[in-house]
Amino acid sequence: ERIPVAEIVGEAVDRARLQAQARDVAIWARVSQDIDVVGDRALLVTAVRNLVDNAVRYSDGGTRVGVTVRVAEDELVEIAVVDQGIGIDADALPRVFERFYRVDPARSRETGGTGLGLSIVKHVAADHGGEVTVWSQPGRGSTFTLRVPAAEPAETKELA
Numbered sequence: 001e002r003i004p005v006a007e008i009v010g011e012a013v014d015r016a017r018l019q020a021q022a023r024d025v026a027i028w029a030r031v032s033q034d035i036d037v038v039g040d041r042a043l044l045v046t047a048v049r050n051l052v053d054n055a056v057r058y059s060d061g062g063t064r065v066g067v068t069v070r071v072a073e074d075e076l077v078e079i080a081v082v083d084q085g086i087g088i089d090a091d092a093l094p095r096v097f098e099r100f101y102r103v104d105p106a107r108s109r110e111t112g113g114t115g116l117g118l119s120i121v122k123h124v125a126a127d128h129g130g131e132v133t134v135w136s137q138p139g140r141g142s143t144f145t146l147r148v149p150a151a152e153p154a155e156t157k158e159l160a
């Protein structure tokens with residue numbers, strides 16, 4: 001299925017809106033209208049939703065969460081979710097995509113959750129022939145980048 005990435009990001013952000021308001025975290029998204037991806041709409045919305053949910057949940061009030069989209073050179077669309085939250089220690093970073101892994105169980109108990117969100121994102125990425133990667137620094141924030149295949153540009157498709 002060919003899906004405008006703006007719709008995926010829009011739905012994921014809409015669903016996080018209330019949670020973000022409650023935590024006084026601002027969400028912005030910058031997505032050009034003409035980028036399409038190929039894949040399963042519901043799974044992709046769930047994946048982006050899980051990333052936005054984390055970004056909001058592991059941030060303090062008064063900070064911002066951003067979602068940006070760009071087409072990478074290798075025919076992949078990069079959806080990046082950027083936060084200014086608590087960040088993740090370098091030694092915990094390689095494990096965050098594991099099922100049930102949570103960095104700080106004591107703190108995480110307050111914030112709720114099961115530790116499954118990122119393992120789902122990883123599976124959705126893999127199912128689409130893509131990947132998810134993370135950059136993070138404690139105290140500065142995190143950026144999770146989901147890469148999924150871009151749909152062929154419409155003009156190319158007509159000529160083929």
Ligand code: ATP
Binds near residue numbers: 085086088115
């Ligand atoms: P669930 O998503 O199942 O409700 P969860 O958020 O704890 O629970 P994951 O989404 O898999 O589980 O994330 C795993 C752990 O990685 C989190 O518990 C948290 O410690 C850490 N983490 C994930 N995203 C972020 C982020 N944006 N900033 C800081 N820590 C994060």
Ligand code: MG
Binds near residue numbers: 053113117
């Ligand atoms: Mg989560």
